[in-house]
Amino acid sequence: xxxxxxxxxxxxxxxxxxxxxxxxxxxxxxxxxxxxxxxxxxxxxxxxxxxxxxxxxxxxxxxxxxxxxxxxxxxxxxxxxxxxxxxxxxxxxxxxxxxxxxxxxxxxxxxxxxxxxxxxxxxxxxxxxxxxxxxxxxxxxxxxxxxxxxxxxxxxxxxxxxxxxxxxxxxxxxxxxxxxxxxxxxxxxxxxxxxxxxxxxxxxxxxxxxxxxxxxxxxxxxxxxxxxxxxxxxxxxxxxxxxxxxxxx
Numbered sequence: 260x261x262x263x264x265x266x267x268x269x270x271x272x273x274x275x276x277x278x279x280x281x282x283x284x285x286x287x288x289x290x291x292x293x294x295x296x297x298x299x300x301x302x303x304x305x306x307x308x309x310x311x312x313x314x315x316x317x318x319x320x321x322x323x324x325x326x327x328x329x330x331x332x333x334x335x336x337x338x339x340x341x342x343x344x345x346x347x348x349x350x351x352x353x354x355x356x357x358x359x360x361x362x363x364x365x366x367x368x369x370x371x372x373x374x375x376x377x378x379x380x381x382x383x384x385x386x387x388x389x390x391x392x393x394x395x396x397x398x399x400x401x402x403x404x405x406x407x408x409x410x411x412x413x414x415x416x417x418x419x420x421x422x423x424x425x426x427x428x429x430x431x432x433x434x435x436x437x438x439x440x441x442x443x444x445x446x447x448x449x450x451x452x453x454x455x456x457x458x459x460x461x462x463x464x465x466x467x468x469x470x471x472x473x474x475x476x477x478x479x480x481x482x483x484x485x486x487x488x489x490x491x492x493x494x495x496x497x498x499x500x501x502x503x504x505x506x507x508x
Contacts, residue, residue, distance in 0.1 A: 284323040287344035288314050289330040293423040296448050296505045297350040300329060309505040313367065314348045314472065316497055320488035331422070333399060336360050339475050346485065347473035350442060352401045362478070363471030364485045367498075372405050372465040373446035375431060375439045378457050383438055386464045387411060395419050395427035395436035401468055402440040431456070442468070444506065 290310060292300035298308040306327050318325040328344055335347045339361050352370075353363045376383055383389060390411040396403040398420040407414035419436050421427040428449055431439045439446075443462060450456045472489075474482045492498040 284321075285326050286318045286321070286323045286346060287326045287328060288318065288346045288348060289328040289335055289338055289344040290314075290347065290349040291332045291335065291423070292329040293425055294350050294445060296444060298348075309368075309501060310348045310350060312501045312504070313492075313498070314346065316492055316501065317472075317485060317488040320491050321484050332397065336473065339473050342475060345474070345478075345481065350445075350470055351473060352468040353471040354401065354404075357473075360476075361473045362476050362482055363473060364482060365489060366469035366471050367489060368470040370442045370444060370468050370470070371462045372402055372440055372468075373443040373458055373462060374460040375428070375441065375446045375449060375456050376437065376459055377431065377434075378455050380437065383459050386460055388460075389438065391417065392437040393417055393419060393435070395421060395430050395439040397421055397424045397427055397441065400424075400441075402442065405465060406440050 290298045290306075292298045292306055292308075294308075296308055297310040298306065300306055306329070311327065315325050315327075330338055330344075330347075332349070335349055335351070336357065338344055339347050347361075350368070350370075351357070353366060357363070374383060374386075374389070383392065386409065389406065389409065394406050394412065394417055396406055396418060403418070403420060406412055406418055412418065419427070419430065421430065424439075424441055424445060427436070427439045427441070430436045432453070432455065438459075446458055450458055472485055474485065489498070
């Protein structure tokens with residue numbers, strides 16, 4: 260595995276050097292590739308998902324070449340701040356706290372939290388039913404924040420935090436937690452692929468959330484170009500085409 264990763268990294272570096280030599284602008288984009296259907300890494304190393312296709316189209320609209328990087332969730336914002344890459348896109352909700360650290364593009368997707376449970380578990384029907392339950396979340400996500408802020412949930416005792424959402428889902432599958440709280444599209448993705456899961460709790464019980472593309476503070480020109488490209492994709496119908504591929508009925 261390490262050898263494959265090393266080979267992949269070398270190929271990425273060669274590609275970036277080739278593009279630079281050819282005079283093409285290269286935009287480095289980071290994402291945590293463990294959040295289907297927004298971003299995912301296949302066993303063969305192929306990166307796919309709604310976010311990946313959208314940001315590729317955005318960079319193409321900007322007249323540049325894209326270099327995709329798989330970065331852990333907790334490294335995304337620091338990476339932007341330190342200039343390790345130019346953009347981040349990872350189903351990241353725009354929040355006041357995050358907006359103090361980095362700048363965000365215009366929002367490109369709206370969502371809410373969802374509660375996923377095992378098919379044979381009928382104990383949870385509303386948010387208040389989460390009281391006393393073991394709840395799986397991805398560390399540092401809005402699912403983590405939303406559950407931890409509930410007065411009737413013990414954030415230290417009952418909330419189990421995982422590095423990635425698939426780990427939280429696996430824990431739900433094996434009975435280690437009673438519920439997983441994640442973004443609605445991701446919950447639907449897992450429900451539709453694993454018959455042992457179901458969704459509970461009315462989505463309207465959660466506040467709406469809006470995803471944005473992250474940019475280092477001060478890079479106003481880059482942010483304006485991203486927003487202009489996103490607007491152009493909406494107007495041309497390309498955004499809708501990508502959306503329908505992943506979320507159309």
